[in-house]
Amino acid sequence: MEQQTIIKVQNLHKQYKQMIRHEGKWGGLQDLVNRKHKLMTAVDNVSFEVESGEAVAFIGPNGAGKSTVIKMLVGVLAPTSGLVEVEGRIPHGNRLENAKRIGVVFGQRTQLFWDIPLSESLHLARHMYKIPQQQFKENMLKYSEVLGLHEYMNVAVRQLSLGQRMRAELCAALLHNPRIVFLDEPTIGLDVVVKEKFRSLIRDINEKYHTTILLTTHDMVDIEQLCSRVIVIDHGNILFDGKLDQLKRDFGSEEKMTLEMDSKLDDFREIYELGVKSVEQEDRTLQIVYDNRRVSSSAIISNILSSYTVKDLIVQQIEIEEIIKNLYKNRLT
Numbered sequence: 001m002e003q004q005t006i007i008k009v010q011n012l013h014k015q016y017k018q019m020i021r022h023e024g025k026w027g028g029l030q031d032l033v034n035r036k037h038k039l040m041t042a043v044d045n046v047s048f049e050v051e052s053g054e055a056v057a058f059i060g061p062n063g064a065g066k067s068t069v070i071k072m073l074v075g076v077l078a079p080t081s082g083l084v085e086v087e088g089r090i091p092h093g094n095r096l097e098n099a100k101r102i103g104v105v106f107g108q109r110t111q112l113f114w115d116i117p118l119s120e121s122l123h124l125a126r127h128m129y130k131i132p133q134q135q136f137k138e139n140m141l142k143y144s145e146v147l148g149l150h151e152y153m154n155v156a157v158r159q160l161s162l163g164q165r166m167r168a169e170l171c172a173a174l175l176h177n178p179r180i181v182f183l184d185e186p187t188i189g190l191d192v193v194v195k196e197k198f199r200s201l202i203r204d205i206n207e208k209y210h211t212t213i214l215l216t217t218h219d220m221v222d223i224e225q226l227c228s229r230v231i232v233i234d235h236g237n238i239l240f241d242g243k244l245d246q247l248k249r250d251f252g253s254e255e256k257m258t259l260e261m262d263s264k265l266d267d268f269r270e271i272y273e274l275g276v277k278s279v280e281q282e283d284r285t286l287q288i289v290y291d292n293r294r295v296s297s298s299a300i301i302s303n304i305l306s307s308y309t310v311k312d313l314i315v316q317q318i319e320i321e322e323i324i325k326n327l328y329k330n331r332l333t
C-alpha cells in the first residue's frame with residue numbers, strides 16, 4: 001500500500017496565558033480587580049511528519065506538551081504559530097471535517113452521553129458522523145464482540161466501570177472507520193485483561209486497515225506492543241524521533257550483570273578501572289552496571305575470574321522504561 005504523509009507538523013508553537021496570583025490575605029481580591037498574566041510555552045518549535053499506516057508513540061514526562069500537540073491535531077486548540085495539517089487540512093479551521101476522518105480516545109474524558117444507555121449513545125454517534133446503516137451494523141457487531149460490550153448496551157454510560165467505559169469509548173471512536181486514531185492515555189487505570197483486549201484491537205486496525213495510530217502513554221508495554229516509531233517530547237521540544245529499535249541502540253547500551261560468587265570480593269577497584277558505572281555487593285551476589293560500548297561483558301568476567309570463582313551469571317539489557325527514564329534525566333541535567 002502506498003504511503004503518504006497524513007500528519008504534518010512544522011515549527012509548531014503553543015503558548016498559554018497563565019494567571020499570576022497575588023499573594024497574601026487580600027490576594028484573591030486583587031486577582032479579581034488586577035489580573036496579571038504570564039505566557040508559558042507548552043510547545044516549542046515542534047516538527048514531525050507521520051505517514052499513513054504508521055503507529056507512533058508520542059511520549060514524554062508529565063507536562064511535556066503531548067496533550068497540547070494532540071489537541072492541535074484534533075482541532076480543539078489553535079497553534080500560536082507554525083503549521084498543523086491532518087490529511088492536508090488545518091484541523092482548527094475544519095474541525096467538523098477533521099472529526100469525520102479521525103477517532104479520538106482521551107483516557108480522562110468521555111465522548112459518550114453520560115445519562116443514556118450505551119447503545120443510544122453509539123446510535124447518536126452514527127448520526128453525528130453520518131455513518132451508513134450497513135457500515136454501522138457491521139462495525140457495531142465487530143467491535144462490541146471484540147470489546148465484550150453486548151451485556152452493557154442497555155446500561156447508562158455513567159453506570160459503567162472505567163474499564164467498561166473505555167471499551168465503549170474505543171468502540172465509539174472506531175465506528176466511522178477513521179483514517180487516524182488519536183489515543184491519549186487509553187489504557188490508564190485498566191486491568192491487564194482489558195489492556196490486552198485494547199492493544200490487540202488497536203494492533204488489528206493498524207495492521208488490517210492501515211489505520212494510522214498516534215498514541216500517548218506512560219505504559220511502556222503499550223509502546224513495545226503497538227508502535228514501531230517513538231517520538232519523545234519534553235519541555236515542548238522533541239528529544240528523539242525514530243524507530244523503537246534505534247532508541248534501544250542509541251540509548252540502550254547499558255547492561256546489568258548479576259554474578260553469584262563463591263566468596264565476597266574484597267574491593268572493586270580493578271572492576272571500576274575497566275570503566276564500569278557501578279558495582280554493588282550483597283552477601284555473595286554482585287551487581288555490575290556498565291555501558292557495553294565502553295567495556296564488554298567478557299572483559300568484566302575474565303577480570304573477575306582471574307581472582308575469584310563465579311557460580312552463576314546473568315547479563316540483562318536495560319529495559320525500555322529505563323532507557324526513557326535516562327533520556328528524560330539527561331535532558332534535566
Ligand SMILES: Nc1ncnc2c1ncn2[C@@H]1O[C@H](COP(=O)(O)OP(=O)(O)OP(=O)(O)O)[C@@H](O)[C@H]1O
Binds near residue numbers: 042
Ligand atoms: N489550558 C492551559 N492553560 C495554561 N497552561 C496549560 C494549559 N494546558 C496545559 N498547560 C501547561 O502546558 C504544559 C504542557 O501541558 P500538556 O497537558 O500538553 O502536557 P502533557 O505532556 O500532556 O502532560 P501529562 O503527561 O501530564 O498529561 C504544562 O506545563 C501545563 O501546565
